Amino acid sequence: MPQMDAKQAEKISKALSDPTRLKILSEIKKKNDWLYCVDLYANINLAQPSICHHLKQLTKTSIILPEKEGRNIKYTMNNAVIDGYIDFLQALKK
């Protein structure tokens, strides 16, 4: 993974700065593999378009990766992006 620049770190920070989006990530972690969209509609108390909006924030920064499976979509965590972000944060420290 190439060195993440400040602009990208800013976007990832923004993607992580919402309770629903952190909840989505923890649900993905809980599943340990793939999380289906439908699971979120069942577990998060928001309308479907809202959850869809949050998933878009996470996918457009590649924090999570979508995969189509028939008429469902499943998501997995993109560890590489998290690691790149962590590297950026480490570099901020003195």
Next chain:
Amino acid sequence: MPQMDAKQAEKISKALSDPTRLKILSEIKKKNDWLYCVDLYANINLAQPSICHHLKQLTKTSIILPEKEGRNIKYTMNNAVIDGYIDFLQALKK
């Protein structure tokens, strides 16, 4: 450092999700020790109240720590908070 919860991670993410605030952090890193408020007014092209606002976002999450020195204020990075945030991120990965 106690385990950081999602609410705190959300606040830190939000504090990090702005170009000016990341710039402030990189200036503190550059100084390697203490950064004075005046240095920021000189290096960031925003009005003083705007920079003050961003410093507040960073101090209220304890990402940086302020110290009064006469009529100046100097800031240093709080590595413990960054580390706690990194731990939270590591725990998200599969």
Next chain:
DNA sequence: ATAATTCATTGAAATATTTAAATGTTTTGT
């Protein structure tokens, strides 16, 4: 082919954030 299911998009309202002018507070210099 038709209906049902799953997810995406559009548009609009409510809320939050960013910015700066004006002003206030605290400390220093004379």
Next chain:
DNA sequence: ACAAAACATTTAAATATTTCAATGAATTAT
């Protein structure tokens, strides 16, 4: 004491984000 310097606060405008109802698009089941 008075003026200047450094940072904070208030207020308001501009912009961005969050939410959802309505609707659209793609896939599956009958």
